[in-house]
Amino acid sequence: MAVVSTDKWLNEFISARKSTGKDELTSLQCSILCDRLVNLFRDGLPEEIHYTLQQQGLFLPHEEVDVEKLKKHNVWDCVQQEFLYLQRKWNGPSIPIYIFPITQQQTMTNKNGVAYPHSLFLFVGDLEKQELQALLAHEYNHVCRIHILRKTLEDMTLLDSLILEGLAEDVVKELYGEKWIAPWIQSYSDKELLALWETHFLPNLQLQGIEQHGPFLYGGDLPPWIGYCIGYKIVQSYKINHSYHHPLFISSQDLLVGSNFPLQ
Known part of the structure; x- marks a missing residue:
């Protein structure tokens, strides 16, 4: 259509x-x-x-x-x-x-x-x-x-949402260059991201319902756009670790496991 x-x-x-x-x-x-x-x-x-x-x-x-x-x-x-x-x-x-x-x-x-x-x-x-x-x-x-x-928006987990945004920014960089990726990608150091990951994101990765994910993605009590940045870094580190350039079809859990973000 x-x-x-x-x-x-x-x-x-x-x-x-x-x-x-x-x-x-x-x-x-x-x-x-x-x-x-x-x-x-x-x-x-x-x-x-x-x-x-x-x-x-x-x-x-x-x-x-x-x-x-x-x-x-x-x-x-x-x-x-x-x-x-x-x-x-x-x-x-x-x-x-x-x-x-x-x-x-x-x-x-x-x-x-x-x-x-x-x-x-x-x-x-x-x-x-x-x-x-x-x-x-x-x-x-x-x-x-x-x-x-193959999930409804109500069934999607926070991990799914993080990967969703990370994949989208990754393809923008791949297809059109760094000029058009979002500026927040460079806003936080890896140390800052990992600290927030362990304290706020890791305990909530299975939180379901895309409407529940806003505070993690956009910030508020958390820094602005922090979830978008974490999702992008998960996808990027997976690609570097596995020399793989087409992660769209890989499960959220497998992308996380192969990234630089700890599971516990």
Whole structure:
């Protein structure tokens, strides 16, 4: 299925917005964009889907968006072509990919993505071609990994989530170079990572439910993005120890066992 023509949805919204009052813009955006996604989310309410997408980076209803500029930069075509390449490379599933402008309130980055077992969403601003390709690869690698694990998001363990993020950053580095990997990778020394691993991560590796893993991945009481960094270092050390360059199909436990992170 691959890339959905959300540019047409966006033009429909922009056209309808001209004759809509400010207090009705949220309902209009929800109707035009999210009514089309109800079946994708197991008949979830459009309002719930809308809220979720806004949390992930969807542009706000009153914000100006330049669809033609995105089309001029071949955003939809670029993602489609790169998806076909990655699908062949990883023997991955065919899923719908939805592309929307990112909110202007997101000042730290001009991109974000979210992967589900059944679909993928990209929220983008003004990106270089390779940056867009790297964003897609990171998120589509998640989709492939989830299908390989054959687990629901509720059944995934903290270890699975760490490896999920580590693998995605590893492929970005492999395919597009270090320029596009996340900056937090170099934020912590190996000594710092191992200390936090032993005190906070090791006792919780079997914690199930991807929604429970946020504090370990993003930080809060823990340092920012610490789980992402640990996952990346697990994958990298496994590859160095085993001279293996395709860890996508290896189990989370085997990747950990072959890494430099102790099991006890």
